[in-house]
Amino acid sequence: MRFRAPSRGLALSAALLLSLTACAGGDPEEEATASPTTTAPASASDGTASEGSSSEGSESDVPEEGEASDATSSDADSTEAGGSGDGGEYVPASEDGPAQNVPKPQMPEEMKEETHEGGTAAVAYWWDTLYYLQQTGDAGPMLEVSSEDCAYCHRYASELEALYAEGQWHTGSKPQVVSSQVGGDNPQKRALALTSLITLGESTHFDENGGIVKDGSTPEFKDDPWYNDVRFNPEKGHWDVTYTAPGGPENE
Known part of the structure; x- marks a missing residue:
């Protein structure tokens, strides 16, 4: 089977790297023949943290008995830009500002197993962490894997x-790993x-003044091939991504 990197895949790579060229620290691992496997993407937590609010004020701000208080506290206003879901x-990112209280992706137990399924789950989770980084500026979860x-x-982080x-x-939408083939x-x-097919919604990059940065924005992509090398790290107890690039190697 032959995968070819389309022009839209190359454009996605450029946008994801903010005009940096995708690269890796070494050659891909030496390959041996294996039976292809296709898996569904690892699921990320869709839950949101419990809503909370706080307010402070002097005694003069306290309403008298029977008088309704107009003082409210907005979660979005009390959370730093790109905050995690603590x-x-x-609140999704928009032209009005960055995302607020973004749910942190949860590592699937499957990727802690030294199996083909664990490796493919690691690729799906890595894309979840990349989306979290794009929405928050927090590179911790992605660098962990x-x-x-x-x-x-590391350059994208x-x-x-x-x-x-x-x-x-x-702004943007969560990437979907449609399938992964070993x-x-x-x-x-x-x-x-592995070669994976990635579907990704359009995203818009805003500068500090709220202006659109065209070079950092991406259109919608569907079933674009991306290549990954993954390696099981016994010290961490899970798979790590060691190489990633748009397109895929030629597989006869």
Whole structure:
């Protein structure tokens, strides 16, 4: 089976890296023949944290008996831009500002198992963490499942952290891993090579003044092939992404 990187896939790569070229710290793992497997994406938590609010005021602000209070506290106003889902209602990013109280992705138990299914679950979870980074500027979850060899992962993390530090933000939708096919298996190095089909909604990049940054925005993509190397890390107890790039290797 042959996968080819379409022009839209290359455009997605450029936008995801904010005009940086996707790269890796080394050659892909040596491949051996393996039976193709197709899996559904790992599910991320869709739950939101309980809504909370707080208010402070002097004695003069306290309403008299029988008088309704007009003082309210907004979750979005009390949460820093791009905040994680530690409290308050999730508010998607928009032209009005960055996302608020973004639910943090939960690592699936399956990716803690040294199996083909665990490797494919790791790819789906990695895309969940990339979306979380894009919505919050928090690279922690993605870097936890990205090896030091994954130059793409670390460069993109640095770019997004800097972007949010400057007050910029992204809209967008959660990527969907439609399927993942194992193209190579290297048991000695505990490594798998996979090609996944990714569906991703359009996103808009806003600068610190609320202006649209066209080079950082992306159109909608459907079933675009992306290539990943993953390796099981026994010290961490789960799979790590070691390489990622748009398109895929040629598989006869």
